[in-house]
Amino acid sequence: xxxxxxxxxxxxxxxxxxxxxxxxxxxxxxxxxxxxxxxxxxxxxxxxxxxxxxxxxxxxxxxxxxxxxxxxxxxxxxxxxxxxxxxxxxxxxxxxxxxxxxxxxxxxxxxxxxxxxxxxxxxxxxxxxxxxxxxxxxxxxxxxxxxxxxxxxxxxxxxxxxxxxxxxxxxxxxxxxxxxxxxxxxxxxxxxxxxxxxxxxxxxxxxxxxxxxxxxxxxxxxxxxxxxxxxxxxxxxxxxxxxxxxxxxxxxxxxxxxxxxxxxxxxxxxxxxxxxxxxxxxxxxxxxxxx
Numbered sequence: 468x469x470x471x472x473x474x475x476x477x478x479x480x481x482x483x484x485x486x487x488x489x490x491x492x493x494x495x496x497x498x499x500x501x502x503x504x505x506x507x508x509x510x511x512x513x514x515x516x517x518x519x520x521x522x523x524x525x526x527x528x529x530x531x532x533x534x535x536x537x538x539x540x541x542x543x544x545x546x547x548x549x550x551x552x553x554x555x556x557x558x559x560x561x562x563x564x565x566x567x568x569x570x571x572x573x574x575x576x577x578x579x580x581x582x583x584x585x586x587x588x589x590x591x592x593x594x595x596x597x598x599x600x601x602x603x604x605x606x607x608x609x610x611x612x613x614x615x616x617x618x619x620x621x622x623x624x625x626x627x628x629x630x631x632x633x634x635x636x637x638x639x640x641x642x643x644x645x646x647x648x649x650x651x652x653x654x655x656x657x658x659x660x661x662x663x664x665x666x667x668x669x670x671x672x673x674x675x676x677x678x679x680x681x682x683x684x685x686x687x688x689x690x691x692x693x694x695x696x697x698x699x700x701x702x703x704x705x706x707x708x709x710x711x712x713x714x715x716x717x718x719x720x721x722x723x724x725x726x727x728x729x730x731x732x733x734x735x736x737x738x739x740x741x742x743x744x745x746x747x748x749x750x751x752x753x754x755x756x757x758x
Contacts, residue, residue: 469690469691469693469697472683473689474706475692475709475713476687477621477687477710478710478712479562480680480684480715481548481553481554481718482714482722483679484556484671484680485552485553485556486551487672487673487676487677487680488545488548489549490673490676491666492663492666493658493663494545494654495654495655495658495659495664495667496545496677497537497545497654498652498653498655498657498658498715499540499541500677500680500681501647501648501650501651501654501657502629502648504680504682504685505644505645505646505650505651507648507666507681508644508647508657508673508685508688508689509644510640510642511689512638512640512707517640518641519637519701520635520641520642520645520737521756525607525635525636525637526645527747528645529637529645530628530649531629532628532629532644533645533695534650535622535623536626537646537650537651538596539618539622539623540619540626541619541724542619542621542654543615543616543619544560545620546615547614547615547619548610548612549608549747550609550611551609551616552718552722553714553717553722554714554715554718554724554726555613555717555724556612556616557710557711558598558711558714558737559598559599559605559616559661560589560711560740561707561710561737561741562595562620563623563624563627563707564707565588565741566620566621566623566624566625566746567624567627567744568584568587569588570624570746575581581747583746584743584744584747586743587741587742587745587747588737588738588740589740591739591741591744592740593736593740594733594734594735594737594739594740595617595733595737597729597732598730598737600729600730612706620746639692643692676735687711696756705745708745711738742751
């Protein structure tokens, strides 16, 4: 049941965001979702007896990780989903495993990059090149969406590596809750500053998407936090390539999204690279998370 929650909920996130951003302004949409999810996670963590962050270092690390993961990462996913299909967004963001492999090898605390991971990195980047190939309906907005997807993967990787190297002592569930609360609050402030309140249009579709992302997103992360302690890293890391596969199927089924032959080749190439990188590094890195 925990794996089903992580696979299905996180895999469907891209579809829900694509639908929601057509109804709601991006910064307030993402900020409201993260703030509410963070509140739910913090309450749940306290009910389980998890302690608050203890000092300034812990609070600083939590806020910085939240900014990278949820504002730079998920925030760019929401913003870019205004212009590109959910299946393409999911596949580009799947390259986060490639970014983590490459950036994680840098610096004094860097991990050695195994040959299999290096090969996966090269193969995955080749797949990105194929996926980003301009098509007949290519436009400036498409370019913005693709750039946002790549930026989201990069920011998520930076936030993951930063959090891993700082090694905060706050329990993961409590830390994730405060990451969501802090990032959600900042995104809401950004949305208000940009005047997005005038673009907020309530509809039954927007309400369903917002509730789904808020509630089920929190449930999926709680399931993930439990799996971290119960299964091997190799099994846990399967979400990195199961999620985009589910996103592609849902986008095709419910939104009539399609790939041409070259894009299908790019999709398969990216997933092959992610599999190689994930399986090569399961003993050396912490699996990235998606609150």
